[in-house]
Amino acid sequence: MAVAQIMAEGNLHIVTGGAGFVSRTLIKRLLAAGDSVAAMDNLRRGAMRNIEEFSGNPRFAFARVDASDHDALDKAFGAALRGKTGNEVLVWHMAANSDILAGVNDPEIDLRDTYMTTHCTLRVMRNYGLRRIAFASSSAVYGPLDTKLHEDIGPLFPISNYGAMKLASEGAISAAVEGYLERASIFRFPNVVGAFATHGVIYDFARKLRHNPAELEVLGDGEQQKSYLLVDELVDAMLFIEKNAMQELSYFNIGPPDVGVTVRFIAEETIRVASPAAHIRYTGGDRGWVGDVPKFNYSTQKLAALGWTPRLSSADAIRAAIPLIWRESE
Numbered sequence: 001m002a003v004a005q006i007m008a009e010g011n012l013h014i015v016t017g018g019a020g021f022v023s024r025t026l027i028k029r030l031l032a033a034g035d036s037v038a039a040m041d042n043l044r045r046g047a048m049r050n051i052e053e054f055s056g057n058p059r060f061a062f063a064r065v066d067a068s069d070h071d072a073l074d075k076a077f078g079a080a081l082r083g084k085t086g087n088e089v090l091v092w093h094m095a096a097n098s099d100i101l102a103g104v105n106d107p108e109i110d111l112r113d114t115y116m117t118t119h120c121t122l123r124v125m126r127n128y129g130l131r132r133i134a135f136a137s138s139s140a141v142y143g144p145l146d147t148k149l150h151e152d153i154g155p156l157f158p159i160s161n162y163g164a165m166k167l168a169s170e171g172a173i174s175a176a177v178e179g180y181l182e183r184a185s186i187f188r189f190p191n192v193v194g195a196f197a198t199h200g201v202i203y204d205f206a207r208k209l210r211h212n213p214a215e216l217e218v219l220g221d222g223e224q225q226k227s228y229l230l231v232d233e234l235v236d237a238m239l240f241i242e243k244n245a246m247q248e249l250s251y252f253n254i255g256p257p258d259v260g261v262t263v264r265f266i267a268e269e270t271i272r273v274a275s276p277a278a279h280i281r282y283t284g285g286d287r288g289w290v291g292d293v294p295k296f297n298y299s300t301q302k303l304a305a306l307g308w309t310p311r312l313s314s315a316d317a318i319r320a321a322i323p324l325i326w327r328e329s330e
Contacts, residue, residue, distance in 0.1 A: 010035040010059070012084050014077065016067045016121055017095030019046030021198050022136065022189075025235045026092060031057055038080035040073070042066040044113070045098050050196055067095040067117035074124045081128060090242070091133045093121050096166070098199050100140070100292070103161040114165035115172075122176045131182035133173060134242055138189050139227075139253065139298060141167040150299040151188070151251055159293065170251070177249045185242050190255035190298060193321035194231035195328065201263060202321055205270045206329035213275040218282050222264030224294040227255040228314040230321060240308045252303045259297055261314045269318055274326045 013030050015023050018039025023046070027037050036059040039051060043064060054060040065076045081089065097103050097113035118135070125133065140163030141156055142149045158164045173184050197203045208216055237254045245252070264280075271278040286294050300309070312320065 012080070012089045013037045013092060014080055014089060015039045015092045015094055016073075016117060017041055017046060017093075017136075018062065019043060019048060019050050020094055020098070021050065021194075021196055022192060022231055022234060023092075023094045024050040024196055025194075025231050026094070026238065027051065027054060027060070029235055029239060031059060035059070037061075038063070038076075040065045040067060040076050041095070045198060047198065068112045068120055070120040070123055073120050074127060077124050077128055077130075089130050089132070091121065091125060091130060092136075093118060093133055094136045095121075096136065097162060100160050100162045103165075107161045110161040110165040114162060115168050118169035118172055122172060126176070126180050131180070132184070133176075133181060134185040134238065135169065135173055135187065136189060137170055137186050137251075138163060138166045139191075139255075139296060140293065141170065141188065142293075142296065144293050145296070148297045148299045149253065151253055151302055174249055182248070183246075184249050185238075185245060186249070186251040187238050187241065188251065188253045189234065190227040190229050190253075192231050192234050193228050193317055193325070195321075195324040197231075197321070197325050197328075201266055202270060202318070202325045203329075205267060206274065206326050209271070209275045209278060210329050213278060215279050215281055216267055216271055216275070218263060218267050218280055220263065220283060220285050220292075220294070222262060222267060222280075222282050223286070224263045224292070225260050226293075226296060226314075227258065227260040227298045228317045228321075229255050229310060230312055230317045233310045233312065233317075237303065237308050237310070241303070241306070244306055244308075252306070253298055253300050254303060255298050255300050256310050256312065256314050256317070257300050257304065258313050258315075260295075261318060265315070266318055270322055270326075273322050 019041035039062045063076045065072045095117040097109050103110035143157045177184050267280050
């Protein structure tokens with residue numbers, strides 16, 4: 001389906017990385033609200049299965065385009081806009097490399113897929129006079145700090161190329177607000193789980209157990225501890241922030257108010273559902289891979305003060321996601 005086929009009713013939302021895991025739920029919510037969506041994705045990490053349910057909707061269109069290719073992205077935006085400008089359009093910049101380890105092994109991946117997609121999106125927005133952007137950032141921007149991670153802490157020194165390029169993207173968006181954007185929302189994601197996941201710890205565990213139901217290999221010592229949020233609740237928070245945070249530049253941690261759960265807990269819950277007789281084998285060390293932040297304590301007080309908190313804890317989100325991801329791994 002080409003972007004030019006869209007019937008732009010209601011507000012128009014342009015979603016880069018539109019065939020991704022989180023974008024699927026976001027687009028579903030935007031269409032349910034009566035708005036129009038132009039999704040763009042290079043399908044390097046995204047998948048057509050994530051958007052196939054929208055293919056018959058006249059308010060949805062998809063273009064296969066690499067958001068790090070300025071000229072191709074410019075053409076796709078032009079086809080989607082059909083005369084709409086300014087406050088009629090909200091750009092959800094979701095395109096990024098989602099494989100942190102791949103970015104550690106090859107720094108070009110995050111430069112291209114995480115930062116240059118932001119750079120090109122901002123250039124194209126300026127070209128068309130678009131003034132509102134919502135950006136999917138990450139808790140990885142903080143690096144391995146030993147204190148509670150609130151939004152105004154610093155200095156920030158990420159330890160993965162993914163985190164570094166997300167932080168650089170935040171900086172580029174901040175500069176664009178000073179120059180030509182009217183509003184920008186930055187969402188710092190926790191670890192996100194749920195149906196249609198394409199990566200993450202549960203996804204990896206499910207694949208390993210399908211291959212060998214007798215043993216589950218766990219990278220590290222299992223004591224890595226992080227916050228987890230269901231994708232549906234993440235999208236709830238994003239939409240809430242976009243509606244209620246009126247600053248020119250708003251930036252929020254999104255996640256549950258708890259301290260998270262350990263990888264050991266996730267491994268034990270996964271084998272309980274998927275392969276109760278499986279043995280867990282830990283590879284050792286305090287982290288899963290180079291660039292992995294083994295623990296963080298994530299403050300969500302700023303978002304709670306705005307008026308949003310999730311319904312599920314990290315543990316409940318994990319328990320809800322495991323059977324969904326396990327079924328999909330068949």
